[in-house]
Amino acid sequence: MRISELSRRSGVSVATIKYYIREGLLPGGRPTGITQAEYDEDHVRRLRLVRALIGVRGLSVHTTAEILRAIAGCDANTHRTLGLVLGALDTGTREHDQAPPAKKGEVDLLIAAMGWQVHPSSTAPRTLSEALTSLQELGIDLDWQTLLPYARLADQIAEVDLDQLGDSEDPLELAERAVLLTVLLEPALMVLRRMAQEHCSATRHLL
């Protein structure tokens, strides 16, 4: 299809599509003339993924490009795909300070208690330490035992996630589903928590 048709199908303007191609978020079309190129269904799908990451979650063009590079490097191994995708997503969090956050020790204890295998290059433990340190500075001091019930529930959520992810021979499709389920489901899970809080609170305090 021509770029105008790709624009119509995806709802993304021609100018934005050309910008994404320049920034490496989308591969160029197959040239069919000096000023024309042909696009296919892979472009439509890729464009949808880019829009989801940038539009729905507000990721930067830079972070989105990193995630797409990680996906492009995936083979059909589910664990490798998920690892790459989560690693790339982690770069989306704010800049880390040099000094280890105050709560690092609690996070290490929690990970050990859960028996979790976390890759040494993962920045997730640091992000968690920083969140706990922020809370501590505001007077809410959570130690690893307090976090344990949350971590156990996270384990159960991850099992549901992996059931949803399923298996696919196509590494691109698998990576896409991993990104979508991990990133786009986050706001949904947080809203479920808020509705549940409202219900639990009513049950406890109004009866």
Place this chain on the structure above:
Amino acid sequence: MRISELSRRSGVSVATIKYYIREGLLPGGRPTGITQAEYDEDHVRRLRLVRALIGVRGLSVHTTAEILRAIAGCDANTHRTLGLVLGALDTGTREHDQAPPAKKGEVDLLIAAMGWQVHPSSTAPRTLSEALTSLQELGIDLDWQTLLPYARLADQIAEVDLDQLGDSEDPLELAERAVLLTVLLEPALMVLRRMAQEHCSATRHLL
């Protein structure tokens, strides 16, 4: 204490403190002269809360002001406090379209299946419908039965949250804890989910 001391204790510049007072995020000090005012521990605490909402979660000054107004209107009833805080937080999400999202019916079925009491004015169901509609447009179609395990886990998370919230005679303190636990714990919970995903994935696929 003088405004310079408040600035030193909170790490917020004098100019920013004056800006927050003008915008209604912080009450003014008690005047002790034509150009001087006296501030107390309540100001330090309030300033910390403002910094957490704006700095850590990136909420707008407008949304933060709404949350603080809700807190100020709280009595010592835990459920009322939580309801007000969650209602104010919800205004922080993006603008809602007029048309009901495609997935509204699934969300209604889910809420009914869970037996959740959700206040008619709550925008949470709409936010959830929109997240599901986004996923559907990207080819991941989740119905209410698929969401049920997530909702059941959200219920368990909310119970842990309310245990953490505890009870307090001071409505301001209660509201602060509710905001901090709901808003600032979100990034921590999402990171726990990602670590758990990595571990679950390794367990399933590498053994």
